[in-house]
Each structure stands twice: as C-alpha cells, then as structure tokens.
Amino acid sequence: MSRNLKITIAILTAAVIGGLLSLHGLQNRVNRLAKDQTSEVQARREVVAPPITSPSDVAARALIYWASTSSPDLLAPTPIDLQLASDPTVRSKQVLQALIANAPAPAHQTLPADANLLAFYVLPDGTAIADFSDELSSETPSGILSESLAVNSIALTLEANVPSLRRLKILIHGQEAETLAGHVDLTGYFDLHSVAPAAPAAQPAAPTPAADAPTKKP
C-alpha cells in the first residue's frame, strides 16, 4: 500500500467519524427548530386569543376530545388540568380554547390551529352559540369524515364539561354558514346530551385509546 493511499484512507475515516459525531447535534438542532415553530403558533395565539380567566376559576380536570392515537378516524377523551370557571359561558370558552390550542400533537388536532373562538353565548333554553373565525371553515380539510370529527370534537368537549348545555349552533365569523367545508350542514343545531362532568383522569395529557368516542349524534 502506497503512502498516498494510506493518507487518503485516514482522511476519509476521520471525515466519517466526524460526521457520525455531528449527527446527534444535527438532530437536536432540527428538534429545536420544530419546537420554535410551535412556540411561534402559541405566541401568535396569545396575541390573538389571550387566555380566558375569571375570578371564579378553580383548578379542575377537563375532558377534551381530540383525534385518537390508535385511530385518527375516531375521537378519544383526553383529561387535562385547566383553570375552569363555574359560569357556563366562560367555562365553555375555556374548554374550547384548550381544544384548539392544547392538542398533545399536531396529528391529534381536530380543529385548525389558527382557528379562534370569537364569541360564545348561552341562551336561556340551553342553546349554545359558538362563533368561530373563518379559519375553521377555510382550513378544515374537506371531507365528511374530517368535518364530522371537527364538529364532534366541539360538541363532545362541551357536553363533557358543561352539562347544562342542550344543543349547539356553530357560526362562522358571526354568520350562519351553509356547510363547514363543503359537506357538514351548519344551518341546524347539534344535540348535546347531558353527561357527567369530567371524570377523574388516570393519565393526564395522555389520550385513552380504549375510550374512543363514537360519532356524535347531531
């Protein structure tokens, strides 16, 4: 083996070792960048939709319905700790905001991350009126399945955390919309059957695949 060849092999080996050593750092950098993007969305949300608080807020465990980890075509209740008010209107706003902003991972998100709850009213007969920003309509993936998951996640989350509500009406930017994204009819109401308040959670912030929720009856 000539001397020049030995030098070449040594240089190449050193380069390979150097590359392998730098892999870990590269991966950390990619993760950091991905985390920065999430925080950017959160920062924007804090400006557009600041946290809803009230003097009557107490720490409570809420059940939020996101897409299941076992099957993204189903919803699963996920217990999370929130500061919840006793007033149904404020409480509804708080759980809906958590539904939009606190998903454990983007894959579990049922509503667009940029959607905002603009207003929420409760009528004396128990009818809840939720007014969302245009993003709910424009950024929800088109399809019966995805649209029904979005509506069901709103309805089931309200049902699980605000038992006094009887039915739900969804508005888009203050107006009645014909459909959510081309399929699901938003001109009517969605029934909310009263259920027990949020059950104690065994594993906070962890979806429970065994409790996959069936499709919500409108």
Next chain:
Amino acid sequence: MNVRRVAETYARSGREILLFFRVVGLNFRHNLAIVSRLACFFLAGCLLFAGLARPQAPPQQQQIPTPPPASNPPQAAQTPPVTQAPPATQIPPAAQISPAHPTFTVVLDPGHGGTDDGARGSTGAVEKDLTLALARATRTQLQQQGLRVIMTRDTDVNPSFDDRAAVANAPRLAILISFHVSSTGQVGTARAYSYLFSTNVSPDDTPTLEPTAQPSKKLVSRLIPWETAQQAYGDTSHRLAEFIQTELVQKFPGSPASSTAFPIRDLRSVAAPAAAVELSSVSVKDAHALDPMIVSLAESVARAVTEFRPSYDTGTR
C-alpha cells in the same frame, strides 16, 4: 206464377229503393261506397280495440310473483294458496328485473364539480373527478340490472345543493346516493352516511298554525318543507345507508361496521331515501391506486341498491 209474383215484388222494391235515393238526391253507387267505408272503419276499430286490450293481460299475471314485503312475512303466510306468492327461489333476481317497474329510479350524485374541486391530494387526485368516475361506474352496474339511473351531473359542472335535490325529487319512486372522496382517513376505507336532524327543538322553533286557518290545515300538513324534506325519510335512508355499509365492509377492510347518521348538506332537501358514500382518500401515494377502489365501491353500492329495493319498492313511500 208464384215466381213471377215474387220477381215483380222484388222489382217493385228495387224501384222504390232507387226512387228513395233519387228523392234524397244521392245516387245508389255513392251510398254503397259510403256504407262500405263505414263498415271498414267499424271493422278497423274493432281490431284496434282488440289489439290494445290484449297487452294488458300479462301484467295481471305477472303480479303474482311479485316478492312480498320482507318486513311482513306473516301476511304472505295468511294469503290463500291460489294467490300465495311463490317461494323466494322462484322470484326473479334483481339482475333480471325488466323495466316493468319503470318508476324506480336511482339518482347518483357525484359531489362537487366545476369550480369546486373538493378535496385535493398531493399526487394530483381531485375529488370532483373521482366522484364522477365513481358515479359513472355505479351507473354502469345499475343499468346492467335494468334499473333506471339519473345523474345530477355527468360533466364538470357544479349544480347547487337544491338543484341536485330537485333531480331526486322529480321521480315518484327514487333514491339518491351521493359520492364523496375524503382528504383524511385510513386509505382504502369507505363510509356510508344518512342525514340526522336535531331532536332538541326549542319551543320557539316549533311551527304553529294560525287558529283561524282551519280550512288550510289539511293543505299545510301535506306540504313538505324544502329545507327539511329529508326528515320524513330518516328511517328509510338509514336502512339504505346500512345496506351500503354492510357491502362496503366486505370490500374495504377497516371500514366501520355500521353507517353513520350526520347532517350532510347534500341530503337535507331530498324527499326520498338518500345516503352519502365517502371513500378514503385523495391522500394516496399513487393516484392510480384509487382505480380498483372505484370499481369495488361501484359494485358494493349496486349490490346494496339491489338488496334495498324490494323493501322500498313494495313499501309505502
């Protein structure tokens, strides 16, 4: 002597007949022509009447093998032996159903179209094209069974929801099946949907009749509100969706076992049994991977319609 007298009598009668025609101003040959023509017309009328009456007989005989309603077997058992329906093995299969029931119509509704693309996949799959392909494949399957099929669109146009519903509401005995392809969901699964209205109705929403409008009550009760036309067909539509989902599960593993009731806008104003079918999804790695799914879905829907039809055809609308 007698012969001579008879001959004179006939001659006199003939002269009197000729005299009669001469008095009324008509000639004998002319009257003969008129009488012969009238006889021809009468004969032709008799033949025509006999010809029209004849084809009405077979349908009366064919009414005997009409399958009894599936949901009411005890009535068939109580029928006298002479008019009793034959066993199911003698019932002609749906594949041989001729246009003897021309009013049963299957309306196929390819979702989206025109400027509305619907869902779009990263590989170029577009929902509006796929739904049209699905509807055309299903039409072929149904027409092979002798069924009447109407499409709400057969080109790249986008009728409104009401225009699509109007196509289904025109025939007297129709069903509607709306096709969609989702942008999410496990690839290779399919779902059938029927419409479900809210049951929690506020007292303010309940329509009331004017107390003084007694004469118009009957008229009002017969009218179907366009906006909620599907409400009267909820159970039948759910049954149709169940038939479809049962077939879909066999062809598309991983699909739900039962259909879903949800407010799908396409179905709300349809005054007939209606279901929506959605295939997952446009997010396939290769757009051509959907081609075999289209054929399978068309076969499933056609088979479901065949199985659904007897219970609807013989029932009340």
